[in-house]
Amino acid sequence: MEIYYVFKNNIKRSYHNTFQFILLLLLPAIILLCSNVVGQMSKPSIRLGILYEEKNPAYHQVMKSLNQSKGITFQKAKEESLHTDLILGTYQYIIDLREVHEIKNLKILSYASDSSIRKITNQIKRSVESGNKVQLSVNNKGDITESERICAYLFTVFIITATINACILIKDRKEGMLRRFGFAPTKIYSYITGNTVFNLVVAVCQIVIVYGVIILFHIPVYLNIIHFLIIMSAIIFFSISMATFVCSISKSDLSANVLSSCVALLFTLLGGGFIGFYKMPFILQKVGSISPVHWIINSVGAMEDSKDNLPLTSIFLLIGVSIVLYLGSIKKLSKNVQ
Amino acid sequence: MNGSYHMFTFDFKRRIKSSFTYGYHLIFPVIMILLLGLLLSGQFGERLSSFQYYALVMLPFCTTLAMITSAYAGKDEAYQKTAYRFLIAPIKEKDIVIAKILSCTISFGMCNILVLVISWIIFSIPMGSSVLEIILLLVSETFCVCAIGIYIGLGMKNFIILKNFLNIPIFICAIIGGSFYPIGTSNSVLEVVFHLSPLTWVNRSIFLCIYDNHSEILWITSFILLAIGGLFTFAGVRSFQKEEFLHGDLLRIQK
Amino acid sequence: MQNILEIRNLSKRYGEKSVVEDLSFQLKEGEILGFLGPNGAGKSTTISLITAIQEKDAGKILLYGKETERNMQEFKRSLGVVPQEIALYEDLSAYDNVDFFCSLYGYKKKIRKERVQKALEQVGLWEHRNETPNKFSGGMKRRLNIACSIAHTPKILIMDEPTVGIDPQSRNHILETIRVLNESGTTVIYVSHYMEEIESLCGRIILMDHGTLMEDIGKDALKDKYQPLGLNNLEEIFLYLTGTELRDKEEA
Numbered sequence: 001m002e003i004y005y006v007f008k009n010n011i012k013r014s015y016h017n018t019f020q021f022i023l024l025l026l027l028p029a030i031i032l033l034c035s036n037v038v039g040q041m042s043k044p045s046i047r048l049g050i051l052y053e054e055k056n057p058a059y060h061q062v063m064k065s066l067n068q069s070k071g072i073t074f075q076k077a078k079e080e081s082l083h084t085d086l087i088l089g090t091y092q093y094i095i096d097l098r099e100v101h102e103i104k105n106l107k108i109l110s111y112a113s114d115s116s117i118r119k120i121t122n123q124i125k126r127s128v129e130s131g132n133k134v135q136l137s138v139n140n141k142g143d144i145t146e147s148e149r150i151c152a153y154l155f156t157v158f159i160i161t162a163t164i165n166a167c168i169l170i171k172d173r174k175e176g177m178l179r180r181f182g183f184a185p186t187k188i189y190s191y192i193t194g195n196t197v198f199n200l201v202v203a204v205c206q207i208v209i210v211y212g213v214i215i216l217f218h219i220p221v222y223l224n225i226i227h228f229l230i231i232m233s234a235i236i237f238f239s240i241s242m243a244t245f246v247c248s249i250s251k252s253d254l255s256a257n258v259l260s261s262c263v264a265l266l267f268t269l270l271g272g273g274f275i276g277f278y279k280m281p282f283i284l285q286k287v288g289s290i291s292p293v294h295w296i297i298n299s300v301g302a303m304e305d306s307k308d309n310l311p312l313t314s315i316f317l318l319i320g321v322s323i324v325l326y327l328g329s330i331k332k333l334s335k336n337v338q
Numbered sequence: 339m340n341g342s343y344h345m346f347t348f349d350f351k352r353r354i355k356s357s358f359t360y361g362y363h364l365i366f367p368v369i370m371i372l373l374l375g376l377l378l379s380g381q382f383g384e385r386l387s388s389f390q391y392y393a394l395v396m397l398p399f400c401t402t403l404a405m406i407t408s409a410y411a412g413k414d415e416a417y418q419k420t421a422y423r424f425l426i427a428p429i430k431e432k433d434i435v436i437a438k439i440l441s442c443t444i445s446f447g448m449c450n451i452l453v454l455v456i457s458w459i460i461f462s463i464p465m466g467s468s469v470l471e472i473i474l475l476l477v478s479e480t481f482c483v484c485a486i487g488i489y490i491g492l493g494m495k496n497f498i499i500l501k502n503f504l505n506i507p508i509f510i511c512a513i514i515g516g517s518f519y520p521i522g523t524s525n526s527v528l529e530v531v532f533h534l535s536p537l538t539w540v541n542r543s544i545f546l547c548i549y550d551n552h553s554e555i556l557w558i559t560s561f562i563l564l565a566i567g568g569l570f571t572f573a574g575v576r577s578f579q580k581e582e583f584l585h586g587d588l589l590r591i592q593k
Numbered sequence: 594m595q596n597i598l599e600i601r602n603l604s605k606r607y608g609e610k611s612v613v614e615d616l617s618f619q620l621k622e623g624e625i626l627g628f629l630g631p632n633g634a635g636k637s638t639t640i641s642l643i644t645a646i647q648e649k650d651a652g653k654i655l656l657y658g659k660e661t662e663r664n665m666q667e668f669k670r671s672l673g674v675v676p677q678e679i680a681l682y683e684d685l686s687a688y689d690n691v692d693f694f695c696s697l698y699g700y701k702k703k704i705r706k707e708r709v710q711k712a713l714e715q716v717g718l719w720e721h722r723n724e725t726p727n728k729f730s731g732g733m734k735r736r737l738n739i740a741c742s743i744a745h746t747p748k749i750l751i752m753d754e755p756t757v758g759i760d761p762q763s764r765n766h767i768l769e770t771i772r773v774l775n776e777s778g779t780t781v782i783y784v785s786h787y788m789e790e791i792e793s794l795c796g797r798i799i800l801m802d803h804g805t806l807m808e809d810i811g812k813d814a815l816k817d818k819y820q821p822l823g824l825n826n827l828e829e830i831f832l833y834l835t836g837t838e839l840r841d842k843e844e845a
Contacts, residue, residue, distance in 0.1 A: 023503065034510070047524050073524030083549035084542060087386060089520030113383040160505075254358070254410050254501075261505055262366070269377060274518065280377055344696035420680045423741065426644045427697035428669035580646055 002186045006194020007201075010168065024164060028157045028206045029213045035153055036219045046136050049077030049091035051098050051109075058097050058106070061128050068133035086111050093120055103128050143276045146220040147304055148297045152273030154210065155235050155293055156264045158203060162236075162243035163260035165199045167253040169244070173336055188334045196244055196326070203236040227303040230310070231296065234318040238292055241322035241329075248329035248336075267291045292318055342433035345424070349441035352414070358407045363449035367400040371457065374518070391520070393457035394548070398540040399517040401450055401479050402508050405487040408442045409501060412491020421584045432575040434583070435492060439571055442484035447477045468547045475543060475556050478563040479536075485570035493577035511535040536563075594621040596658075597780050598643075598749060603652035605638055605804075612638045614804040616652070620749065625771070625781040627795030627812070629831060632840040635804040636784055637677075640751055644674055670698055673747030673779075677754045679738050681726045687713065687737050688722035695744035705744075712744035715770055732763025739767065743774060750774065751782045756790065768794060788827040798827075802835050 014021045048066070052059040066074050077085060077094045085091050086109060096107040106128070108121045120136060127134040144152070169192070172178050181191045211228065214221050221228065243260060250256035268274055270284060271293025277285060288294050295314040302311040353359055374396070375389035382388045415421035424434060451473055458465055465472060490500060514521060515537025523529055532538050540563075543556035598620035605613040613635045620626055630636045641647040643654055645665060654661045654668075661668040681690050691709045700708065713719040716736035726734055739755060752771070756764045771794060775781055783794055791798065791812075798815055800808040808815060812827075819830045 027503075027506070031506075045524060047522055075524075080552055081542075081546055081550055084545040087391065087520065087545050087549065088516050088542060089522035091522065111383050111386045112381075116383070254406075257501075257505070258358070258361070258406075266373075269373060275377060275381070279380060281379060284377055340699045341697035344693070348693055348696075418680075418682055419678055420682060422646075422674070422676045422678070422680050423694050424697070425646050426669060426672065426674045427694070428666040428699070429697055430666075584646070 002190035003194040003197060006191050007197045010195060010198040013168070024161050025202065025205055025209060027161055028154055029209045031153065031157050032150065032210055032219065033213055033217065035150070036217065046072045046093070047089075047091050048072060048074040049085060049094040050074055051077050051079060051082070051094060051096045053098065056097055056101065058100050058103055061103055061131075062095060062097065062106075062124075065124075065128045065132060065134050069127075069135070070133070072134060072136065082109065083111075093117075095124065143279075144272060144297060145222075145301070145304060147222050148300045149273065150219070150221055151231060151235070151296050151300050152268055152271065152293050154232075155239065155296055156268050156273070158206070158235055158239040159242060159260055159264040159267075160257075161206065162199055162203065162239045163246055163256055165202055166195065166240070166243040166247040167256055169195060169247045169333070170250060170253050170256060173333070178333065178336060189330045192244065192326075192330050192333055196240055199240045199243065200236065203240060207232045207236065222304050223300065227310075230315065231299055231303070234299070234315050235296065237322040238318045238325075241325040245325040245329040245332075248332040267293045270294070272297055292321070341427055341429045342437060345429060345433065346437040346441055349411070349437055350445060353411065353441050353445035356407075358410075359445055359449060362403050362407055363400060363446050364453060366403075367396050367450075367453050368456075370396045370400070378519070387461065389457075389461045390463050393454075393461050393463060394544050395515075395517045395537075395541050397450055397454055397457075397476060398479060398537055398544070399508075399512040399515070400453075401446070401476060402483055402511065402537065403505070404442065404446045404480060404483045405490070405508065406501070406504050407446070408438075408484040408487025409491035409497065409504065411438060411442055412488045413497065416583060416585055425580055425584065431578045431580075435488060435574045435578055436571065438488045438492070439481070439485050439567075439574070442488065443477070443481045446484065447480040450476045450480060463548070465548055468553065471547055471553050471556050472544055475540065475560045475563075478560040478567070479540060482563040482567035482570070485567040485574065489570045489574040489577070492583060493574055493579060494582070497582070511537050514538065516541050594623055596620065597622040597656070599653075599655040599658070600639075600643070601653045601655070603639065603642055603654070604650045605635075605642055605647065606650055612804050613642065616801070616804070616806055618799055618806060618809050620780060620782065621797075622780055623775070623778065624797055625775050625783055625795045627791040627798040628782055628784045628801070629786075629791065629798060630801035631835045634801045634835075634840075636801055637753070638804075639801070640674070640753060640782075640784070644672065644751070645669070670745070671748040673742040673745065673750045675739050675742045675750070675752040675755050677757065679726075679734050681734065681737055681741065683727040684725060686723050686725055687718055687729075687740075690726065690737060691740050691744050694741040698745040700745065708744045708746065712740040715743065715773065716740045717766055730763075732759040732766075735759050735763065736767065736770075739770065743779075747779065749780050749782070751784070753784045754786065756785070756787065764790075788831065792827050800831070800834060807834055 050059070050062065052062075066072060077091060082094065086094060092110065092112070094109040096109050100106055103125055106121065106125055108117050108124065110117050110120070112120075123136050124134055169178075172181075178188075178191070182188060207229075210232075211225075213219065223231065242263070246260045246263070247253075247256045250259060268291075270288035271277070271291030272280065272288060273293045277288060277294060277297065280288060295317055299311040299314040371389065371392045374392045375387070378388045378392075382391060415424060454469075454473065454476065457463060458469060490504075491497060494500060512518060512535075514532045515535040517537055521532070523532065539555070539559050543553075543559045546552045547556045596619040600619070601617050603613055603616040604611070616635075616639060628636055628639075638647065642649045642652075645661070645668075656668050656671065682693075685693070688709060691712055692705060695705050695708055695712075710719065713722055716739050718733065718736055718740060721729070721733065726737060729737065735755060735757075739752075743750065756767055759767075768790060771781060771783070781794075783791070785791055795812055797811050798808065799806065810818070815830060816825075816827070819833065822833070824830045824833055
């Protein structure tokens with residue numbers, strides 16, 4: 001019953017901060033939408049820059065081939081910012097025709113590896129010399145799918161929003177509410193569980209909104225609803241437990257938010273949410289294998305492969321770690337009350 | 339020696355001794371440079387290593403995180419409940435604002451310069467004579483970001499709500515600015531969006547200065563950052579609210 | 594005795610509600626003035642207006658006959674305020690706390706060193722100067738709170754309930770400190786709900802309620818005035834003048 005009272009109390013308290021509460025509910029959906037818009041607009045295409053002089057016959061040959069090509073965008077590169085554009089990704093490669101009059105002497109400028117540059121140079125030369133469209137193959141092996149990327153992003157966002165919600169524990173500890181709760185004939189775990197249940201209800205509302213956005217905007221998440229709910233449940237259990245644990249060990253809400261943001265970022269980076277797991281150096285793969293994001297990405301990948309797949313190991317692992325974190329926070333907060 | 343000077347030295351010492359200063363502006367950038375450098379070592383070639391790239395883009399990103407720590411620095415006295423003493427002391431409100439901005443700028447700026455110099459040496463970044471210009475850019479960015487942070491901490495009523503969401507626009511600006519991965523687009527609309535991020539300009543200035551020997555953009559960007567910082571300093575002084583400075587708890591003021 | 598501080602027609606409104614209305618009184622140099630009033634009377638607001646924490650809607654505040662608005666910095670230099678809430682840096686030593694707050698008044702290091710030592714000795718915390726307030730008892734924190742406000746030797750000291758929540762020994766020490774300060778020339782405005790403290794310390798009393806002045810009179814004269822009504826002590830007089838109904842609204 002105490003759990004219910006604490007939960008009900010938290011709902012009443014959230015009425016005083018309606019703006020923040022609504023923003024928190026909508027945040028995962030907003031981030032999902034933004035990342036999807038950016039992803040759709042910058043669909044895989046190779047961006048080429050060209051350095052040329054108008055009268056150069058080689059330029060016209062190259063343009064003829066490029067105009068027939070699909071998946072390649074090109075424009076005139078600026079000499080004064082040549083290196084910066086290459087480094088910062090404005091162009092992946094620059095075709096340098098400044099002192100070139102024959103295609104066989106064509107130069108490709110890039111900050112990629114020499115082998116990659118040689119490969120691209122040969123592909124362009126072959127295509128242009130034969131007058132065909134340019135076909136460039138970019139190594140996408142090991143990249144994560146859209147569904148995996150979205151779930152990894154949502155994991156990061158849910159940890160941050162769960163921590164914002166869980167900071168109420170720090171506030172109550174500082175203001176003596178926790179102590180007051182300890183004076184009553186109740187156990188401290190009822191208080192923590194009540195807060196956790198509130199956090200859980202908020203997270204469920206966030207997932208409902210996220211799912212609505214996915215359906216409405218046809219976001220490419222290729223999971224059926226059961227799989228989606230399973231993976232989301234695992235994510236929210238983990239994120240809420242972690243948020244509760246972080247708030248139980250932090251002295252202020254600033255340190256809690258900073259800690260959870262850093263941990264979420266590290267998990268995402270090491271788990272392959274940012275760059276394909278198998279593209280990472282071997283040693284980081286070993287370290288990243290303990291990242292919950294890696295388990296989530298593996299689970300989503302397995303579910304995408306087959307509708308009958310249910311990666312129970314990863315899911316149980318997530319739930320198991322969640323339980324350990326939750327018990328840890330109860331122990332820590334009980335000590336605070338004493 | 340007037341009270342304002344003592345206020346500045348006191349605040350500076352607090353910032354320097356604060357674990358957030360070390361964490362956010364020394365340890366975090368180094369970890370991110372090493373981690374991302376290692377993670378993406380296969381994505382870069384022989385001319386530019388991943389460590390060199392991330393040493394140059396991580397610093398501006400970590401500098402923007404000073405907005406959060408500065409906002410909290412603005413609220414320090416309210417949370418410590420010592421704000422009352424500052425208001426009854428013979429110190430002008432503008433001195434409080436300026437002392438806070440300067441102490442944050444100098445302490446965070448020093449950390450940034452230290453990380454830059456260490457990265458320069460360890461990763462052999464070909465900065466050459468550009469190092470001073472890059473230091474100027476970073477210090478300008480630090481000043482701008484600290485001024486915005488102090489303005490939020492001292493002047494805004496919605497600090498309690500804002501503080502929870504400050505890191506989200508910062509991370510978005512960092513992603514589209516290329517702080518996590520070199521990001522480019524052929525879509526003209528998206529290109530405009532990318533250029534809205536201040537980090538796009540800062541990162542671009544740095545690379546133009548080092549690799550293309552063009553430092554005009556860097557000087558213009560530094561000047562704009564200083565101007566924005568000055569604007570927010572002025573705004574911070576004008577919008578200084580004694581109630582906000584006194585009370586860290588928004589709800590009490592609302593009542 | 595000349596007037597060190599003069600309050601003339603001080604007023605403050607929050608919307609429709611008048612919190613301080615046309616308040617006027619003088620503070621004579623060298624006296625200890627008791628400032629009484631129930632919760633919500635407007636005492637804290639009056640103090641906030643005097644110390645310029647809040648802007649007044651009307652009225653003047655004069656220091657030695659000169660308007661404080663014209664030279665606010667000078668006025669603040671002569672003013673010390675002991676806030677009701679303990680205002681200390683928990684992670685700085687007692688010495689550093691007093692030293693820092695004294696430095697805000699523009700004193701050079703050598704002079705400051707002497708003043709800090711004197712302030713800590715006056716409140717009986719010199720032996721604990723290197724300890725941090727988070728290790729202090731409630732009484733010690735209150736005394737340190739006072740030390741931070743007197744280190745710059747103010748001419749006027751406003752004390753807002755400085756003995757709340759402390760044991761009789763600490764209270765006695767604080768009251769003794771106030772007497773010593775007063776004897777050395779500091780004029781004190783003492784706000785308290787403890788009538789026995791007012792009786793033992795103050796020579797003159799101001800009683801405020803609903804934002805207005807009800808009594809501005811010497812302590813003995815006040816007792817003589819209400820004795821015919823059968824009111825023998827300060828508490829009875831206070832309750833008679835302000836009523837016995839509960840004051841549930843907090844002061845603004």
